[in-house]
Amino acid sequence: MNPVLWRLSRPLRPSILLAAFGQVVVTACHVGQALCLASALAGLFADQPLSELWWPLSVFFVFTWLRIVLMGLSEALAMRVAGLARHYLRQRLIGQVLRVAADPASDRDSGELSTTLVQSVEALQAYYSRYVPAVLGAVFGGGGVLLLMAYFDSRSALVAALAALALPFTDRLWLRWRRASAGGLFASMGRFSAYLLDSLRGVTTLKAFNAQTRRRQVLSQQARDLREQAMGVLYAILMRNGATGLLSLGGLALVTALSAQRAVAGELSPFALLAVVLLAREAFGTLEKLDKTFHIAWSGNAAAAPVIRLLDAIPGVPEPIEARALPTHHGVAFDSVSYTWPGGCEPALHNVNFTLEPGEFVAVVGPSGAGKSTLAALLMRFVAPDCGRVSLGGVDLRDLRVNDVYENVSGVFQHSVLLHGSIEENLRMGAPQASDEDLAEACRVASLESWISSLEKGVATAVGEGGARLSGGQRQRIAIARAWLKNTPVMVLDEATANVDVASETHIGEAIERLRGQRSLLVIAHRLANVRNADRILVLDRGRLVEIGDHHNLLTRNGLYARLWNRQHAHEASPQTEEELI
Numbered sequence: 001m002n003p004v005l006w007r008l009s010r011p012l013r014p015s016i017l018l019a020a021f022g023q024v025v026v027t028a029c030h031v032g033q034a035l036c037l038a039s040a041l042a043g044l045f046a047d048q049p050l051s052e053l054w055w056p057l058s059v060f061f062v063f064t065w066l067r068i069v070l071m072g073l074s075e076a077l078a079m080r081v082a083g084l085a086r087h088y089l090r091q092r093l094i095g096q097v098l099r100v101a102a103d104p105a106s107d108r109d110s111g112e113l114s115t116t117l118v119q120s121v122e123a124l125q126a127y128y129s130r131y132v133p134a135v136l137g138a139v140f141g142g143g144g145v146l147l148l149m150a151y152f153d154s155r156s157a158l159v160a161a162l163a164a165l166a167l168p169f170t171d172r173l174w175l176r177w178r179r180a181s182a183g184g185l186f187a188s189m190g191r192f193s194a195y196l197l198d199s200l201r202g203v204t205t206l207k208a209f210n211a212q213t214r215r216r217q218v219l220s221q222q223a224r225d226l227r228e229q230a231m232g233v234l235y236a237i238l239m240r241n242g243a244t245g246l247l248s249l250g251g252l253a254l255v256t257a258l259s260a261q262r263a264v265a266g267e268l269s270p271f272a273l274l275a276v277v278l279l280a281r282e283a284f285g286t287l288e289k290l291d292k293t294f295h296i297a298w299s300g301n302a303a304a305a306p307v308i309r310l311l312d313a314i315p316g317v318p319e320p321i322e323a324r325a326l327p328t329h330h331g332v333a334f335d336s337v338s339y340t341w342p343g344g345c346e347p348a349l350h351n352v353n354f355t356l357e358p359g360e361f362v363a364v365v366g367p368s369g370a371g372k373s374t375l376a377a378l379l380m381r382f383v384a385p386d387c388g389r390v391s392l393g394g395v396d397l398r399d400l401r402v403n404d405v406y407e408n409v410s411g412v413f414q415h416s417v418l419l420h421g422s423i424e425e426n427l428r429m430g431a432p433q434a435s436d437e438d439l440a441e442a443c444r445v446a447s448l449e450s451w452i453s454s455l456e457k458g459v460a461t462a463v464g465e466g467g468a469r470l471s472g473g474q475r476q477r478i479a480i481a482r483a484w485l486k487n488t489p490v491m492v493l494d495e496a497t498a499n500v501d502v503a504s505e506t507h508i509g510e511a512i513e514r515l516r517g518q519r520s521l522l523v524i525a526h527r528l529a530n531v532r533n534a535d536r537i538l539v540l541d542r543g544r545l546v547e548i549g550d551h552h553n554l555l556t557r558n559g560l561y562a563r564l565w566n567r568q569h570a571h572e573a574s575p576q577t578e579e580e581l582i
């Protein structure tokens with residue numbers, strides 16, 4: 001049994017032991033049947049009158065019925081373990097999946113995560129509900145049968161025990177030898193589902209670039225690899241089943257021959273001979289049952305690695321051991337903050353200092369790659385600074401629980417994700433108890449009112465998967481309304497006006513103006529016109545805070561901000577390419 005998987009099974013153990021006990025009781029019934037049959041047959045060969053044979057035959061039938069009932073119960077117990085294991089594993093994994101998927105520094109893709117959550121959990125639930133009870137059943141049930149055999153004939157019991165012990169030993173060798181190929185199968189599955197998911201998400205882009213044929217070819221190749229891996233595993237399992245089948249048949253034949261020889265020599269009574277042969281059949285029967293679950297053990301062993309890797313994954317910012325209380329003051333401070341993304345050569349932010357006072361509106365601008373989104377990621381505690389600290393109300397964000405941070409800070413990001421459902425469901429995501437008045441107010445603030453009232457179903461309109469039925473501007477404004485409704489003292493708006501048309505951009509600009517003074521606002525902007533009224537504008541360049549001041553102040557300084565402003569205005573007078581914009 002895999003020790004890692006055994007440790008993971010702690011809360012499931014009582015149910016697993018009960019399922020194993022069920023199997024041992026079924027084996028006990030088999031033993032009862034074997035002894036009754038041996039007694040009846042021995043009586044028949046000894047020419048006993050039929051009147052003396054009826055009682056072992058009657059008990060035989062009682063055992064038969066009991067065994068049928070107990071097999072049903074045992075199956076129900078196995079199903080119960082399967083359900084419990086699935087629930088327990090998913091509960092433990094889902095929190096980790098959400099943490100890892102939300103970690104911008106993590107390199108796990110959603111395909112790999114969903115394979116772990118679905119296929120690996122399926123493999124492990126079978127491991128706990130079928131394989132582990134079968135192992136325990138074979139050890140205790142099969143062991144008990146061998147002891148009983150030894151009572152009748154110790155030599156036959158010894159031969160049977162040796163053949164029986166050779167089976168798990170072969171299994172271990174086989175598992176060790178072929179583990180890499182089973183692991184390869186799970187890796188191929190993960191790769192294939194990640195690629196498929198990615199292709200489905202980007203189907204419109206693939207069509208627009210006429211790249212579907214190439215994508216399909218790669219997918220077909222991956223499907224072929226997956227099939228080859230699966231066939232390889234199947235072939236190996238069949239080969240191994242043949243080898244172990246031979247071992248158990250050979251063991252049984254040897255025991256039969258040995259005990260028959262002793263019976264001929266008069267060393268064993270006919271009853272003992274029949275009992276030994278029938279019991280040997282039963283001892284190997286428990287091993288055959290175990291044998292049938294071999295592929296489950298194999299899949300379980302292969303699934304263990306991704307599951308344990310996911311459970312052990314430490315999110316970019318771990319939860320504090322002793323969390324500090326939620327601050328009552330909501331001022332944000334960046335003190336000498338530097339941060340380099342994992343694998344990055346240059347720091348995305350270098351020694352950045354600024355404050356965001358309660359109710360203040362601070363804008364962040366700068367060329368592409370200057371570190372604006374990194375600033376937002378640090379304030380949302382998605383990542384933690386390498387040097388310096390980001391604090392809320394004087395408390396380092398690392399000392400706050402992540403949920404406490406989200407109670408205080410909400411964000412609208414470059415690619416705001418809407419979930420499948422209605423506009424209202426998306427709006428209420430962070431504030432399920434919000435009143436209809438609050439909902440209407442949030443729509444007004446985010447300039448959604450007139451658009452929603454033009455919709456036949458109003459806020460009950462479905463947004464489609466990922467908000468696919470809405471424009472970029474509508475998605476952004478729903479995200480702003482959602483963040484507003486959540487009612488946090490600090491709001492981060494990252495690229496709230498990127499990829500939207502001019503009309504939506506104006507609406508979003510109006511929304512920002514309405515939010516002004518009501519919350520502390522950190523707005524990361526591409527269109528400088530939308531943040532010209534900000535209390536302060538931070539200008540970032542290659543990770544450094546190079547200018548800070550209000551719009552007029554910065555224009556008079558004639559530095560980077562003034563250049564960006566003039567370039568944007570020149571662009572608006574004569575549109576240029578997107579790269580020439582900020």
Ligand SMILES: Nc1ncnc2c1ncn2[C@@H]1O[C@H](COP(=O)(O)OP(=O)(O)OP(=O)(O)O)[C@@H](O)[C@H]1O
Nearest residue numbers: 104105341344348367368369370371372373374375
């Ligand atoms: N998740 C990430 N993993 C690795 N590197 C990242 C990640 N996010 C950003 N970076 C790197 O950090 C640097 C700053 O990127 P950032 O997204 O913060 O800039 P930005 O000013 O928001 O750019 P843009 O305006 O183009 O969105 C860039 O060099 C970028 O490649």
